[in-house]
Amino acid sequence: MNNNNIRLQSILVNTVIGNVLPAIAQLNLPNWWLAGGAVRNTVWHSIFGQECGLFVKDFDIAFFDEAGNRSQELAAKTSLTEQFPGEKFDVKNQASFARWRSGSRPYMSTEDGITDWLHTATAVGVKLDLQGQWQFFTPYGFDDLFNGIIRSTPAHIHNPDAHKKASEFLSKCPYLLYVHSFAEDKNN
Numbered sequence: 597m598n599n600n601n602i603r604l605q606s607i608l609v610n611t612v613i614g615n616v617l618p619a620i621a622q623l624n625l626p627n628w629w630l631a632g633g634a635v636r637n638t639v640w641h642s643i644f645g646q647e648c649g650l651f652v653k654d655f656d657i658a659f660f661d662e663a664g665n666r667s668q669e670l671a672a673k674t675s676l677t678e679q680f681p682g683e684k685f686d687v688k689n690q691a692s693f694a695r696w697r698s699g700s701r702p703y704m705s706t707e708d709g710i711t712d713w714l715h716t717a718t719a720v721g722v723k724l725d726l727q728g729q730w731q732f733f734t735p736y737g738f739d740d741l742f743n744g745i746i747r748s749t750p751a752h753i754h755n756p757d758a759h760k761k762a763s764e765f766l767s768k769c770p771y772l773l774y775v776h777s778f779a780e781d782k783n784n
Contacts, residue, residue, distance in 0.1 A: 597730075600738040605730045607642045608635065608722065612683065616655060619679050621724040623672050625659035625687075627706045629721030629733055632656030632686075636717045639741055640769055648769035654684035658721070660706040662691045707733055712751050714758040717741040719749060740775075747775040 597605075608614055613634060620630060637650040655676070661668065672687040690709030693702075703709040706721075710733060713719045717740045721733035740747050746765050752758040753776075762774045 600734075600742070601730070601732050603742070604635075604639070604720075604722070604732060604738065607639050609730075611638050611642075612652060612680075613638055613655075613722070616676070616680060616683070617722065617724050617730075618728070619676060620655075620657055621728075623675060625657070625668075625672060626661045626664075628657060628659040629706055629710060629723050630655060630657055631710050631721035631733070632658075632713065632718050635720050635722060636715075636741065640717075640744055640772070643742070644744060644769060644771040648771060650765065650769050652683075654686045657685060657687045658690050658706045658709055659687070660690045660703070660709070664689045664691060666692070707735065711735040712749065714748060714752050714755065714761055715740075716747045716749055717745065744769070744772045745775055746772055 613630065617630060620628060633650075634652045634655045637652055640650050641648050657672065666689075669687045669689055673685045676685045676687075677683070688709075690703040690706050693709060701712075703712070710719050710721055716736035719735055720738075720741055723731050725731050734741075736747075736749065739745070746762045748755065748758040748762075766772055766774055
């Protein structure tokens with residue numbers, strides 16, 4: 597395991613994410629990942645402390661099942677909500693995403709869907725394999741996540757929703773840096 601994987605796991609393991617991951621794994625959703633705001637906000641709150649007002653709003657669980665339907669998502673959400681009644685879960689089959697979200701292109705895998713999320717620091721996935729070992733999916737690497745950089749993914753550079761979300765993050769966590777272009781030097 598590389599140092600970035602170790603660092604991410606050490607931040608997440610003793611948080612609510614460390615408690616929720618085994619329950620998600622037990623659902624046996626095909627090719628699942630926990631990604632999005634739960635991971636990002638937990639990391640940023642850990643790095644930047646109490647003055648960073650970003651917390652886990654919900655758990656974004658992405659999976660891929662071409663034969664699946666919305667009832668599969670609802671069953672997973674219900675099971676997790678029963679186990680963790682104080683938490684919210686957003687379970688989405690990336691195979692059917694384009695059918696119900698207008699303007700979205702069809703995804704070929706869970707990873708394809710996560711790679712298309714608004715920001716690089718949001719497109720970070722974690723899961724447990726069958727042996728309970730942590731796995732990581734980071735299509736844009738760890739730098740933006742660990743450095744508090746909000747950067748739109750290539751598909752969303754000109755998306756007003758990405759800019760709006762970035763403004764929300766900045767208003768809650770003043771230590772973050774908004775980089776307006778994917779091509780900008782990541783060391784800025």
